Amino acid sequence: MKKLIIPALLLASCFAKAQTVNSVSDPVEWVNPLMGTDSKGSLSTGNTYPAIACPWGMNFWMPQTGKMGDGWAYTYHSDKLRGFKQTHQPSPWINDYGQFAIMPVTKSVKFKEDDRASWFSHKAEVAKPYYYSVYLADHNVTTEITPTERAAAIRFTYGKEDSAFVVIDALDKGSYIKVLPAEHKIVGYTTKNSGGVPANFKNYFVLTFDKPFTYVATFKNGNLTKGVEEAKDNHVGAVIGFATVKGEQVNVKVASSFISPEQAQLNLNQEIGSSTFEAIRDKAKAAWNTEMSRIKVEGGTSDQTRTFYSCLYRSMLFPRKFYEYDAKGAVVHYSPYNGQVLPGYMFTDNGFWDTFRAQFPFFNMMYPSMNAHIMEGMVNAYKESGWLPEWASPGHRGCMIGSNSASLIADAYLKGVRGFDINTAYEAIIKNSNNEGPLESVGRRGVKYYNKLGYVPYDVKINENTARTLEYCYDDWTIWKLAVALNRPKAEIERFAKQARNYRNVFDAESKLMRGKNENGKFQTPFNPTKWGDAFTEGNSWHYSWSVFHDVQGLINLMGGKETFVKMLDSVFSMPPVFDDSYYGSTIHEIREMQIMNFGQYAHGNQPIQHMIYLYNYAGTPWKSQYWLREVMNRLYSATPDGYCGDEDNGQTSAWYVFSALGFYPVTPGAPQYVVGAPLFKKATVKLENGKEIVINAPRNSDENRYIRSATFNGENLTNNWLDYNALMKGATIDFDMDATPNKSRGISDKDVPYSMTQEVK
DSSP states (O other): OHHHHHHHHHHHHHHHHHOEEOOOSOGGGGOOTTTTOSOBTTBOSOOOOOOBOOTTOSOEEEEEOSOTTOSOOOOTTOOEEOEEEEEOOSOTTTOOOSOEEEEEEESSOOOSHHHHOEEOOGGGEEEETTEEEEEETTTTEEEEEEEOSSEEEEEEEEOSOSSEEEEEEOOSSSEEEEEEGGGTEEEEEEOOOSSOOOTTOOEEEEEEESSOOSEEEEEETTEEEETOOEEEESSEEEEEEEOOOTTOEEEEEEEEESSOHHHHHHHHHHHTTTOOHHHHHHHHHHHHHHHHTTEEEESEEHHHHHHHHHHHHHTTTOSEEOOEEOTTSOEEEEOTTTOOEEESOOEEOEEHHHHTTTHHHHHHHHOHHHHHHHHHHHHHHHHHHSSOOSEESSSBOOOSOOOTHHHHHHHHHHTTOOSSOHHHHHHHHHHHHHOBOSSTTSBOTTHHHHHHHSSOOTTSSOTTHHHHHHHHHHHHHHHHHHHHHTTOOHHHHHHHHHHTTGGGGGEETTTTEEOOBOTTSOBOSSOOTTBOSTTSSSSOHHHHTTOOTTOHHHHHHHHTSHHHHHHHHHHHHHSOOOOBOTTTTSOOHHHHHHHHTTSTTOOTTSGGGTTGGGGGGGGTOHHHHHHHHHHHHHHHOOSSTTOSSSOOTTTHHHHHHHHHHHTEEOSSBTBSEEEEOOOSSSEEEEEOTTSOEEEEEOTTOOSSOOEEEEEEETTEEOOOSEEEHHHHHTOEEEEEEEESSOOTTSSOSGGGSOOOGGGTOO
16 A cells, blocks of 8 residues: 555655746745755855845844844754844844844743743744744744834734733843833833944834733843833843733734834834734735736746745845934934934945845846935945945944945946945945955955055965955956946046956966965965865855956956866866865865755855856857756755755845846846846746836746757847847847757857957957
8 A cells, every 4th residue: 555655645746846837926925934944054055034024124023943142043943932033134144133032921921031932833833024923832822923114013812821921032232121011012222233333233122012011020131020110231121911811812013223212113103003913914915026026937836936936035135224214204324334313225234245246236127226225325334434335234244355345336337227426436436446444344455465466465364365356356347347437537447447357367377277376476385276265265266266257258268268168167067076174174064065965066055156157158058057057946946944055145145046047147247238047937027117028938948948949039039148238128028949959059159158358358
């Protein structure tokens, strides 16, 4: 009997995975916010948490499994929940700020995080972007949460309990709380943070309940005092109680502000007011569907559809809005740079080393008005701190390398985004190009060497020097293009055009790879191209040698031509995943993720190499891009708790999937082109902000038919391995005829290759 049942079950499982989805009318329902949550410090499958939020919302909410201060605040394999946290965490490595927690308990007062923790099961958990629900077994309480941008509605459904309580934990590092029983209200603030804040930083919160309190207590540093309504110390909180009957629901409305307690109340009034839980939930759902319905995919499997919309959700969480609306409706923000309350937009929680590659180009295509606000926020950050942000959370953080804010600003402006002060932004970019900043990630570390020698030397005690050189010279290319557009002085334009070729200074003709170079002009010795870190950033030479985004043809020439270039690309996949981790002293999670994925040296779990597969298009072998792109999408992504192959990183890894599933990718942000890959779905319809549509048809698409046999653009034959941005923005229909066999005569001529700087500057 078992022999008959098992094949039937397998057949049913395969059928479910292969089932074709021909129409998506409610895209947010395809999202799994738990994608990537089965992670830990030693191995990331996303390092995400279920963000219950509105798109780009100032506040997110999440169930909390980790202890106070643990960056892995929600991990799928955990058994217990310690609370429900308002969070602003962009990454476990950066951690959180301005957070506080709320937790229902029953039977007796339990306020410490381990004491109040409850067993839960994913079988009794519902996670959607706009709604979260879970049953807390130890307390016999169901908790539900639904968000607005700066507030949330929370609902607790109790069993028949004579003693029902709610704990509000303002956490440590300095907090305050006050219970106002007559108003059914609790107010307070938290100062908890992980850095990047001014001295006066506070997140002020307000909670209102629809039921009178029968019990009031506050706690300080682990000591509870009944009847005391106010507390201020390192770590404070409150416990309130009520009498409930079986099935009774207690509703909580909560909001916060980085500006003031009054602004927190205003945010609550403006975004929730007298609205019911259901009305708030429906509005949050509609907010997601409005944005997600801009891209409709058809003809993929259920798994592909779930993965696509789950990645689309992740691509619209960061950077978060760090601004509020005052009583007159004006946009104002608390500055995480100087501590003042100032007019205008502010955004935060983003690392541009990750997101310049795909996420921000995605905004320029799909959400240019939103990106104009983000660019205004960057100008404000410069005005308030003297520097452009590179990794902000909420203010400057010392993380990663490069001065990739130049790429963000240039790509936005060159793609037509307006509504921000481009001249001040350019002034800030020039300052970056000439100065080191107060933190390693701000400005350009090693800039004096770079500007004098054309590279950052290996032997001058500046780590990750070759990676810095490669990123600086790409950023210089974006500055060059922006300087031309702004009619800057000739000498300035020529400077950045020259510096954009600096990648040649760290290219080793012997190994045909990028290599550290000493101040005296000699290459570092010994050289191990599989050594992680050292001259590179979270990767090795095989990963970073492709980081010539703006001049791939120049790189091809250095490597000895297209044939050699293709062999070098092939080697990335055919080499064993050997590594040297001696720079770190242990095997960091990025190394382990490369090692176990069975893609050779290809390390998709980290950003430096994510564009590499598209480079076959520059060397006359586009079918190899088509093959490997489908392999990565099929094998390394799924809408499951282990659904990524490394850190998701603020939307970048998700945006890679979204672009790649549509069939093209921005290899060179700042250039008016996308490089063609191959579409994943039979049809995709992209509704642009200007009212135009891009329709991508591939009716014969399937897992076997992953190669482009032929293509047309608005009815005209398309042999190019690139799409023109401006033509797409006018609306376009792209038809792909897909096949199971590579077409090795298409896209192979010199005119078919995408942009390289060498094409216009010999």
